[in-house]
Amino acid sequence: MSTILEVRGLEKTFGGIGAVNGVSFDVHQGEILGLIGPNGSGKSTLFNCILGQLAPSAGEVRIDGRPVTSMRPCDLNRLGVGRTFQLLQVFPQLSVRENLILAGQEHQGSMWSRLLGRRDAGLTATANRMIDFFRLTVVADEKAGALSYGQQKLLDVAMAFMAGPRLVLLDEPASGVNPTMLADLRERLRGINETRQATFVVIEHNMAFVMSLCTRILVLAEGRIIAEGTPDEVRGNHGVIEAYLGH
Amino acid sequence: MMLARNVVSIAAVTLLVAAPFGLKPYGVYLLSLWAVMTVAAIGLNLTLGYAGQISLAQASFVGIGAYTAALLTTQGWPLWAAFVAAIALCFVLGWLLGYPALRLQHHYLAFVTLSFATVVFLVFRNEEWLTKGVYGISGIPRPTLLGWSTKAPVDFYFFCLGVLALTAGAAWWLVRSPWGRAFTALRENPIRAASLGVDTRRYTLMAFAIGSALGGVSGVLYAPLVQFIEPTAFALGLSLNLLLMVIVGGAGFFFGPFLGAAVSVLLPEWLRFSEGLYLILYAALVMILMAFCPSGLLGLAERLRKPATRPASGPTLPTSESGFS
Numbered sequence: 194m195s196t197i198l199e200v201r202g203l204e205k206t207f208g209g210i211g212a213v214n215g216v217s218f219d220v221h222q223g224e225i226l227g228l229i230g231p232n233g234s235g236k237s238t239l240f241n242c243i244l245g246q247l248a249p250s251a252g253e254v255r256i257d258g259r260p261v262t263s264m265r266p267c268d269l270n271r272l273g274v275g276r277t278f279q280l281l282q283v284f285p286q287l288s289v290r291e292n293l294i295l296a297g298q299e300h301q302g303s304m305w306s307r308l309l310g311r312r313d314a315g316l317t318a319t320a321n322r323m324i325d326f327f328r329l330t331v332v333a334d335e336k337a338g339a340l341s342y343g344q345q346k347l348l349d350v351a352m353a354f355m356a357g358p359r360l361v362l363l364d365e366p367a368s369g370v371n372p373t374m375l376a377d378l379r380e381r382l383r384g385i386n387e388t389r390q391a392t393f394v395v396i397e398h399n400m401a402f403v404m405s406l407c408t409r410i411l412v413l414a415e416g417r418i419i420a421e422g423t424p425d426e427v428r429g430n431h432g433v434i435e436a437y438l439g440h
Numbered sequence: 441m442m443l444a445r446n447v448v449s450i451a452a453v454t455l456l457v458a459a460p461f462g463l464k465p466y467g468v469y470l471l472s473l474w475a476v477m478t479v480a481a482i483g484l485n486l487t488l489g490y491a492g493q494i495s496l497a498q499a500s501f502v503g504i505g506a507y508t509a510a511l512l513t514t515q516g517w518p519l520w521a522a523f524v525a526a527i528a529l530c531f532v533l534g535w536l537l538g539y540p541a542l543r544l545q546h547h548y549l550a551f552v553t554l555s556f557a558t559v560v561f562l563v564f565r566n567e568e569w570l571t572k573g574v575y576g577i578s579g580i581p582r583p584t585l586l587g588w589s590t591k592a593p594v595d596f597y598f599f600c601l602g603v604l605a606l607t608a609g610a611a612w613w614l615v616r617s618p619w620g621r622a623f624t625a626l627r628e629n630p631i632r633a634a635s636l637g638v639d640t641r642r643y644t645l646m647a648f649a650i651g652s653a654l655g656g657v658s659g660v661l662y663a664p665l666v667q668f669i670e671p672t673a674f675a676l677g678l679s680l681n682l683l684l685m686v687i688v689g690g691a692g693f694f695f696g697p698f699l700g701a702a703v704s705v706l707l708p709e710w711l712r713f714s715e716g717l718y719l720i721l722y723a724a725l726v727m728i729l730m731a732f733c734p735s736g737l738l739g740l741a742e743r744l745r746k747p748a749t750r751p752a753s754g755p756t757l758p759t760s761e762s763g764f765s
Binding site: 265282287295300308310312 | 629637
């Protein structure tokens with residue numbers, strides 16, 4: 194399996210306080226990697242450093258062997274890297290379909306050809322397939338801001354996949370989603386992983402969700418990786434139990 | 441809905457074409473001023489309403505366009521040359537003014553644009569060798585197009601209306617293109633937009649540049665409309681007035697600037713029946729509107745037309761697998 198994402202010695206400090214302290218790991222093509230840890234362990238900061246939202250204090254990030262440390266998020270996205278955020282990030286004034294078209298349009302032609310070309314950038318059919326896939330058909334023409342939280346969460350995830358990324362970093366995709374929709378979301382993610390060999394890194398607090406979805410798990414505590422392994426190996430790791438329950 | 445929209449559109453166009461007939465020259469002047477200010481407000485609506493970047497410098501671009509037209513046409517250049525020069529100049533200056541917006545937002549950005557407006561005003565007032573300072577430039581000719589003289593107020597009104605139609609058509613194309621969608625994303629959530637591949641830096645600069653260029657177009661029309669320009673016409677007051685037009689009409693609504701400019705240019709005149717009280721009445725009406733409907737007149741219309749509802753049913757539960765490409 195080829196390595197799609199390499200993180201080497203990544204550090205991020207805020208005013209002398211280390212949020213991420215020398216984290217190194219690899220993500221392989223087609224795997225679903227879980228990233229878990231107690232609140233404040235540095236998971237989201239690590240995501241933001243990998244994805245160019247924050248400049249790391251030290252360390253290096255590579256995609257397909259190419260250095261991308263501190264690359265702009267829009268440029269990373271064009272390299273095939275998608276993401277979702279911890280908090281909902283849809284565009285409330287755009288319809289569900291428009292949100293999805295927006296999520297893919299910057300990958301279609303040049304800026305000038307998009308100005309002079311079709312309004313939907315030729316993406317209506319793809320957006321409709323995505324709407325069907327994520328079971329959002331009945332709300333396809335509604336403004337995203339009028340959707341329920343769970344529907345917005347599905348839309349948020351669907352947008353990350355609209356441009357056909359090879360690597361997607363999902364920050365707490367299960368938070369606030371009801372159990373029925375959660376099962377739906379898990380099946381959608383598995384489906385994309387299997388049919389398109391898309392690679393995921395998933396931050397999640399919902400242990401049942403992450404254990405049933407991921408093939409490998411990293412555990413972060415105080416900005417460091419304290420454990421790594423299959424869901425079963427991590428579940429029985431004393432260091433992990435201590436990190437979650439305290440000494 | 442489509443039928444109602446078509447009926448309203450046809451009625452509005454008919455009204456605009458028929459309006460100047462039977463009006464005195466001052467009435468025609470006001471209609472022309474409305475068309476000119478609407479062009480500038482469309483530009484500001486792109487920058488502020490769609491892309492969410494506040495600017496207190498739109499009057500400066502109107503001024504730059506007006507001085508470009510005044511300087512060129514009084515030297516014998518045709519007005520179309522002034523359009524080209526003003527659009528190019530305002531586009532470049534607007535692009536440069538957009539750079540602070542890459543780091544600043546909201547009131548910080550407002551102060552940067554205010555500083556730019558102050559500098560431009562000082563150039564208009566103090567660089568007498570170019571602008572004739574406080575004495576202004578007079579005798580600005582109205583154009584003749586393919587033998588059609590626009591010297592008469594009604595003719596010049598139709599010329600302004602034609603330019604407004606072209607500008608509105610271009611803006612309509614822009615906001616309905618993927619660029620318009622990217623501008624909206626920039627306004628609503630720039631961080632998420634960037635994560636989806638939207639080059640927020642380039643779109644921000646483009647929003648400023650295009651909005652400013654339309655300010656320049658407005659200025660090129662304004663100079664031959666009034667036929668005399670001087671610096672105070674392009675001071676902060678006009679920028680605030682243009683901001684008012686966009687917000688009162690409905691920022692981010694395509695027809696907001698049309699309505700906002702009508703309120704700003706025509707309403708005070710209609711309120712003159714109240715004699716000395718007309719500006720007080722005007723201010724009170726604007727305050728009431730903003731207090732009860734901050735999304736402007738078109739925001740109010742949309743609220744009345746579409747009361748806040750949630751979709752009756754959620755997504756269907758998973759029953760079968762489906763794929764996508």
